[in-house]
Amino acid sequence: MRLKGVIFDMDGTVVDVTYDWNQIRAELNSQGKPILIYLKNLEEPEKSEKWKVLEKHESEATQKARLKPGMRGFLDLLRHKGIKIALVTNNSQRSVSFLLEKFNLEFDCIISRESGLWKPSGAPFQAVLEKFGLEKEECCVVGDSHFDIKAAEETGIPNVFILNEDKERFASMPAEVFSSVEELMKRIERLLI
Ligand SMILES: [Mg+2]
Structure with missing residues (x-):
């Protein structure tokens, strides 16, 4: 077809x-779970704090893409x-x-x-x-x-x-x-x- x-x-x-996913997982302490699912299931205020960590990495990587x-x-x-x-x-x-x-x-x-x-x-x-x-x-x-x-x-x-x-x-x-x-x-x- x-x-x-x-x-x-x-x-x-x-x-x-460039993303250092091992480093990001360690910072988030995501315990081997897929990151988005891990973040989605967190309680506040940890949820917002950890989203900020991910967004900071994304922003840095995206600037250099x-x-x-x-x-x-x-x-x-x-x-x-x-x-x-x-x-x-x-x-x-x-x-x-x-x-x-x-x-x-x-x-x-x-x-x-x-x-x-x-x-x-x-x-x-x-x-x-x-x-x-x-x-x-x-x-x-x-x-x-x-x-x-x-x-x-x-x-x-x-x-x-x-x-x-x-x-x-x-x-x-x-x-x-x-x-x-x-x-x-x-x-x-x-x-x-
Ligand atoms: Mg990809």
Whole structure:
């Protein structure tokens, strides 16, 4: 089936950004739980205090983020071919707005964490399919982490493309791994014919 939509992750995918998640987990004392779920279930005032810690890290990382090499050309190509593009991130709308403005990017659908739909649940991807009116097989996911793969799996989106130089890390996962946007673009071009 011809590709009609692409769902992008933001951090590590559209932009290169550095987070020390081990350090952040230690500061939050999140006890091995997914961070957003851990924060959501805290009581005040601890909840607000710890949200501030996460937001401080996000803000610092976002300020230093760089557009991934080749990404602008890739997004332009998809737009030129009439492919719908979505941005789905567990980061905040504040970070999204900052980065989209800084790099002058536009997406047809944006889902940030304020939606309450968080990866690795498939709920945010399902919401994109509904918004675009597309079937699972007509969309692919482009991400950089296990969360993106799990969310795609839960939604039933068969094509998952991971941008990551560490191909070994994803060896047993249901995804194709690419070390550069250029390499990924060649693969996706074959789905556009
Ligand atoms: Mg990511």
